[in-house]
Structure formats: structure tokens, C-alpha cells
Amino acid sequence: MINEEQVTEAIYAAIDSVNETLPAEKHIKKALDTVLFDIDGYVDSLGLTILVVAIERKVDEMFNQSINLMNEQPMATSTGPFSNVKNLIDHVKVLLEE
Amino acid sequence: MDPQKILLISDFNCEILKGYLDNNAEVPSLQASCSTFGQPIQTLLNPSDPIWQSKYDALLIWTQPQAVIESFHDCLNFKHPSLDTILNQVDEYADIILENKTKASHIFIPTWSVPSCFRGFALLDHKQTGIAYVLSQMNARLASRFMNEDNIFILDSQKWIESVGPKAFNSKMWYLSKTPFDLTVLQKVAVDIKAALCALAGQTKKLVIVDLDDTLWGGIVGDVGWEHLRLGGHDAIGEAYLDFQKALKSLTNRGILLGIVSKNEESIALDAIDQNPEMFLKRENFAAWRINWDDKVQNILDLVEELNLGLQSVVFIDDNPVERARVKEVLPELLVPDWPKDHSLFKETLLSMSCFDQSVLTEEDSKRNEYYQQEKKRTSLKRQIPTPEEWIKTLQCVVEIDVIREANIQRTVQLLNKTNQMNLSTRRLTEDEFRSWMSLEQHTLWTFRVRDKFGDNGLTGIVSVAQNNHEGIVVDFILSCRVFGRFIEDLMLAKVCQWAQMQGIKTITAQYIPTAKNKPCLDFLKRSILENRGEDLYRREMVYHVENPDAIEVIDKTLDTMKA
Numbered sequence: 001m002i003n004e005e006q007v008t009e010a011i012y013a014a015i016d017s018v019n020e021t022l023p024a025e026k027h028i029k030k031a032l033d034t035v036l037f038d039i040d041g042y043v044d045s046l047g048l049t050i051l052v053v054a055i056e057r058k059v060d061e062m063f064n065q066s067i068n069l070m071n072e073q074p075m076a077t078s079t080g081p082f083s084n085v086k087n088l089i090d091h092v093k094v095l096l097e098e
Numbered sequence: 099m100d101p102q103k104i105l106l107i108s109d110f111n112c113e114i115l116k117g118y119l120d121n122n123a124e125v126p127s128l129q130a131s132c133s134t135f136g137q138p139i140q141t142l143l144n145p146s147d148p149i150w151q152s153k154y155d156a157l158l159i160w161t162q163p164q165a166v167i168e169s170f171h172d173c174l175n176f177k178h179p180s181l182d183t184i185l186n187q188v189d190e191y192a193d194i195i196l197e198n199k200t201k202a203s204h205i206f207i208p209t210w211s212v213p214s215c216f217r218g219f220a221l222l223d224h225k226q227t228g229i230a231y232v233l234s235q236m237n238a239r240l241a242s243r244f245m246n247e248d249n250i251f252i253l254d255s256q257k258w259i260e261s262v263g264p265k266a267f268n269s270k271m272w273y274l275s276k277t278p279f280d281l282t283v284l285q286k287v288a289v290d291i292k293a294a295l296c297a298l299a300g301q302t303k304k305l306v307i308v309d310l311d312d313t314l315w316g317g318i319v320g321d322v323g324w325e326h327l328r329l330g331g332h333d334a335i336g337e338a339y340l341d342f343q344k345a346l347k348s349l350t351n352r353g354i355l356l357g358i359v360s361k362n363e364e365s366i367a368l369d370a371i372d373q374n375p376e377m378f379l380k381r382e383n384f385a386a387w388r389i390n391w392d393d394k395v396q397n398i399l400d401l402v403e404e405l406n407l408g409l410q411s412v413v414f415i416d417d418n419p420v421e422r423a424r425v426k427e428v429l430p431e432l433l434v435p436d437w438p439k440d441h442s443l444f445k446e447t448l449l450s451m452s453c454f455d456q457s458v459l460t461e462e463d464s465k466r467n468e469y470y471q472q473e474k475k476r477t478s479l480k481r482q483i484p485t486p487e488e489w490i491k492t493l494q495c496v497v498e499i500d501v502i503r504e505a506n507i508q509r510t511v512q513l514l515n516k517t518n519q520m521n522l523s524t525r526r527l528t529e530d531e532f533r534s535w536m537s538l539e540q541h542t543l544w545t546f547r548v549r550d551k552f553g554d555n556g557l558t559g560i561v562s563v564a565q566n567n568h569e570g571i572v573v574d575f576i577l578s579c580r581v582f583g584r585f586i587e588d589l590m591l592a593k594v595c596q597w598a599q600m601q602g603i604k605t606i607t608a609q610y611i612p613t614a615k616n617k618p619c620l621d622f623l624k625r626s627i628l629e630n631r632g633e634d635l636y637r638r639e640m641v642y643h644v645e646n647p648d649a650i651e652v653i654d655k656t657l658d659t660m661k662a
Binding site: 017020021022023024045046048049050052053054056057070 | 111113114117118120121122265268270271273274275277280281285
């Protein structure tokens, strides 16, 4: 059973990575309802790149398991896995449980 | 202070690197721009590209070898271009960069690398057209083309890649953003660029203060005695401490001073340094020490004052996290690195620190510790002599005044860029900028080399003036902290006045430009022969002849010499 807290920790660590490249006023909030990749979201395509790479690395470190977040174009819809932090956590959990 | 501007020119997407450079909290603060993505050569060849409308403090020209050297691209496809062809193309690339060398104060060029996953010709990789061999030759050629360029610096990309490991090149990053490197590589690049700019601004750390027990040696000397310290010998921990001492000693060859601040009985600790046969560092390797039971913060302040340094020049190494936290909190200007608990990491932690990076290394640097040893002898003499004038006389101080020459230009530029305290205007110039400034007829500069009975301090002072009709304007007035307070500064001012009289100049002016560090210069101006005319402006009407200070013997080589 995948521990949701650990997945959340991995996602928040990845958000920290994105924030390192942003000015303080544009930092992404580490909260479940934070909108990520959406018309109103914070994350541009470079931010998304950082997020994807950082999550995959962190998950690899924490769970010793590789996941591929670029499969099936997860950011294609506004309700997709990258729409907000909660959906992203759920998506990573699903990938880890596959 | 305004952020420094850096332009990133690359065949790949540097926007993420720009993000790290712009938002990393370390100094200096930077404002990065990226040139048009994927067009490094076009950007460099096109002076009317809008990107060149701005003036930059630095350029980073970072390319993948296969993107700018066509024959190397062939090489990666297992074709066999000749090495001459490849190196000719490297020369052409170097020529393009050289054409642009005046577009920024500093240019950084990372060495070329290829992903480690690329096996190339494997067994044949170090043969004539093997990829590893060719790449090493290309990097060597690039380095040799810029060897004598004072504002172009090669950065070692291999270090970034090795420190990240097999994931340094990240295919996912490439497919998502056209950035071939992993985030951790880009973070390291940002750190190194900032360190390089600090080094070029003369902000290299000058003093490492170390604790003793469990830092310089294993064990508490007051408890176990010097005979039972863990140091050297056939003992893994002892060897680690010994290697750490060797690494510290190696820093002194780069002009970095060592000091001790330790809670101990001084006699016991010094006995350990003198008596323990495994001690690699000897008493004479330390410029100063404070070994007592007082607060370390106060001891550090005293020691730094004794050495005439600023707190921002100091690194403090202590195994005790409580002492580190206390020093860090009270003296935030000091660099207090998080220190590993594992003794085997002491040496590599020290040697990996970027705060000792230098842009130039002179003979004076390598002798700095010797100078401070001499200074200790001078200070001990000072305690026996009643007045400063009498003390200076006993030093038998000789100052050689000279004009700028090829032989002293590098040291002069270094003094310009590194001296903070006795510095009138804190003007920073590259060697090219300095040469260009000196080439103007109205500009004059003198160098001051100081020696006394304890040794040669080297070239430690410079004064430059700009002549504007009947006014002489002091532009640079710089003296190393090693020698100020010995009337050298009075001699420097006397030299300006004597020159002014010879030139028929009626007024000498010096505009003090305050910084966080140059108050010693203001203190001197206040007690000098110049008069304050408000707003940090100091002036002297040239009515009387100004004599050199009595206490100093002066050898003035400039009297018969025209400006070089």
C-alpha cells in the first residue's frame, strides 16, 4: 500500500525545485488545492518540466521505483493529473500501485 | 546594489538556468537574459542583434560540441573527420568568441562534454578519431586559445557532470524543454557562476579560522594530552585529520591565512601543536590565534582586527554545531559552513568550497602567510616602542615608488579589484579596461612597494590621478591592509602633491565614495593634509611643498621615468 504522506512529500519537494527558479512572489503554494497547470494556474511549460523531472527523481529516491509522468499526456485536460496538487498526488499513487 | 547582468548564449534552452541565476539567494544578485534559443553563432556574429543593445557584466557561452563544431557532429556519427579539420573548426569558433570579448566584462565558457551513456567507439575512444580523444583535444585547444585573455574563463563542466553522476544528462529534460542537463547540473552551474563573479570582484575568502579539538585533531587535548590525540599514524580517523591539516596548509599556498579560535588552555594547545610529531600544521602556519575560555565571537572579532581583515573575508570551521550557530547568528557576515560529523569528509568539504576561488594568483598571494608572520614580529616590537613614528623608524621601512609596467600590471589590477578597506573609490576594472584607462595621456598611476627589516611586503599600494587643466583628481587611492598605519598612506598623498607641484597643478581633490567597508580610508582622509570641503570631498591647494614622512626611506624610481 502506497503511503499518501510520502507521495505528498515527494510532490512538495518537487514544488520546492520549481520555486527555486521563481521569484518569491510567484512561488507555488504547497497545498492540496493549489492549481498547477491550467488557464489560471501558476506553472508554465518550463515549470512543468521541472515538476515532472523532480517528481520522478524524488519518487525514485523514496520508493526505489521508476514512474513516467509523461505517458498519456496527463496535462491535456484541465481536470487532468496536473490540474492541481491533489490530482497530481492521486495520479502518482496510481502509477506507483500499477 | 543593482543586480549584475549576465547574458546566456547557447544552442540549448537556458531558461531554467536563468531561473536559478535570477532567484538564487546567494550574492551577487544577477539578472540573466537568454539569447535567441539555438542560435549561438548567429547571435555572436550579428552585432545588430537587439540583445547587444544592453551592456553585460558577464556572458556565458555554453554550447554542445556537436552543435557548433560540424566535424565533431560527424565524429559522433562514427565518421572519421581528421583531427586537423576538427581543430580548425574549434579555432574558427574561438575566433568568433574573441570578436565578442569586449561585449562584457567577463566571459565564461564551459568545457564541452558528451553524455556518459554514449559509448562511442569504446575501445577505440582514445585512438586518433575516438570521441573521447577528440573531445579532450578540442577542449585543450579552446583553453589554449583563451589562455592569455584576461576576461575569458573556461569553466570545467566535467566537475558538474561528475558530481551529479550518470543522470547529469537528462533525456526527459531534453524532450520536454530542449535542455540537455539535469536540474542538479544547472543548480551547480548557477553556484559556480556566482562564485566566479565573487572571485572576479575580489571577494575571495582570505582567512580560515579553525577550532582545535575534534576539528584539527581527534580528541580533547586538555583531557587526553597531546600524546594521545588522534592524528596521523595507522588510524583511519587520525589519517583523516592529518589530510584535513594538509588541505588547510595547501590553502596557504594560495594566499589564504589560517587562524585558530579554540576554547582551551593556550599553553596546552600550543604544546600540542609544537610537540605532537604528527602535526602537519606548525605554529608558524597560523597568522594569529585566540586560545582561551572566552566567547568565540569576541575572540574571532579580536583576531580579525589583529589581521586587519573584514569579517566578510573569513570562514569559521568548528565541529561543534552550537558554536557554529552562535557565531553564525552574531556574525552573519562570516561564512560558517555546515560541517560534517564524519571526519573522513573534512578534507573534501574544505576543498570543494567555492569561496576560495580566485581570478588571478600572484607571488604576493603565495607569500601572504609569510607577510603576516613578519607582521607578528613587527607588532611585538611595537609593544616595546612608545610612539608610532619611532616604531616605524625601527622597522627600517623602505618604499619604492614606481610607474606602471608590464611586470607589475597584474598585481596592480588585483589590488584594484580586491582591496576594500583603504580604498577611496572602490573602482573595479578588468585588465583590459585598466590598460585602456592608463593609455590616456591625462592619467597617471604610481605603485608603492614596501619592505622593512622583517621582509618584503611586495606591491601593496597604488595611487592614480587624472589631470584636468590645473586640477589633479585622485581616482584610486589604495593600500593593502597589511601595511596601512605605517605612514605609507601619508607618503602616497605626498607623492601626489609633489607630482602636482611639478606639473603646475593648483588643486588636488579626492572624492571619497563610501562603501560598507572603506571607512578606514575616510578616517585617513580626515587626519590627512587634505581639507574636507563637505560631501566627502577632500581638497588641497598647492601652496607649500609636501615632504615625505620622516620615518620612511623612499626610493622614487618615477622621477626619471616617463609614463609606461
